Amino acid sequence: MDLSEACILIKDNSTSVLPLPDAFLEFLEENGLDSSIYVGLDTIPRYIRLKPGYEWQLTEIETELDCKLEAVDWLPGFFFIPSHIQIAGTKAYRSGKIYGMDAASGAAVMTLNVTCGDHVLDLCAAPGAKLCMLADLLGNSGTITGVDVARHRLAACRTMLQKYELGDRCRLFVADGSTFSLVPTRYHTDVKMCPTDGKDVENTFREWTSKKTWTNRKNAAKRKMATSVHTPLEPSEPDLIFYGRDSGVVGMQRSKVFHILDATESSSSGYDKVLVDAECTHDGSIKHIQKFEYWGWSTFQRRVLDPNRMQNLTCLQLALLTNGFRLLKVGGSLVYSTCSLTVAQNEAVVEQFLSRNPSAELMKVDSAETWRCRSGGIPLTLRFDPKTSQTSGMFIAKFTKNPA
């Protein structure tokens, strides 16, 4: 890749200069993207989200961060912060009063419009910025099920839930989101639990602990053996790595928590809200693009431009969206979002999905009327980009499920 012919410069906060190689410019052109959106990134603001309940401590937080926090007028709870301020080492951040979160990501969560008592599924949950916002919005009601295929990333999500004290109504599964099938905890919270009735203590969930008991380990080993010997082609069982005390898991028997939602049940008994914040090339994320300065552009070529990888990625996105929709109840809402700006990962996925799922309907995002974004290539979809929105890039599509 010829860096000497670079024709765009990106400045990061420390004013270093990042050349964009020809291959990336071609990638932008092929995807109908105007390369000027990557220019002048040093003028794009950064954002924090204030944890609800800490509004009265705003002045104190400003003093600690040594800056004025200006509210984002179109997104409640979000504030601009000057780009030189590093929040990671601050007391406000370490004690869980503020989150580092881009406003476009906040918009994706707001699009879902969670309401009191919703049972929410976040199918690509890690590292958890959106999951935490969903939990903050739900407050003391409903439940959240977070799924991610990457165990270490989901473990970081668990740490985040604990830090912000948001875990009570959450459960986290390491699983493939394109095949995940477990029922919402609605069943568990609604039924009267008979925790052990003296029969199956071993298979009943007690309060979550990071330490595995000898019995847990023995049972896990037994299940692993059974799966590998008898059903080698079955997708591996989701691994529950965290559950809060009001997540509907404590006191339930394993067979109930791991009950698979079948085709006949999902329309009536699926999740109220589903977020599919799909794996993508992250090309709209300013922070991510800047990382290639250090990783090297050959890494970008290998990870993003390779046609086979791209094909696999768009198949995965369609599979995640399709499965998320399968798990949605009739009348519920699903948000598909990516931080890529390419048509292939956004509009093309949405078009294919709609053509195969007649009960899916795109919905208008009412709150977007006041947002700094533009329409995507398909009416009712939304696009955020640094130039239009002063945020990272984000594509958002909202669907509902009609009766079949």
Ligand SMILES: C[S@@+](CC[C@H](N)C(=O)[O-])C[C@H]1O[C@@H](n2cnc3c(N)ncnc32)[C@H](O)[C@@H]1O
């Ligand atoms: C864009 S990130 C999600 C960011 C997250 N929603 C947040 O706000 O912090 C995409 C995630 O999808 C996960 N992922 C990739 N393939 C997956 C799959 N087949 N099933 C579930 N998650 C998957 C990745 O591990 C990654 O954590």
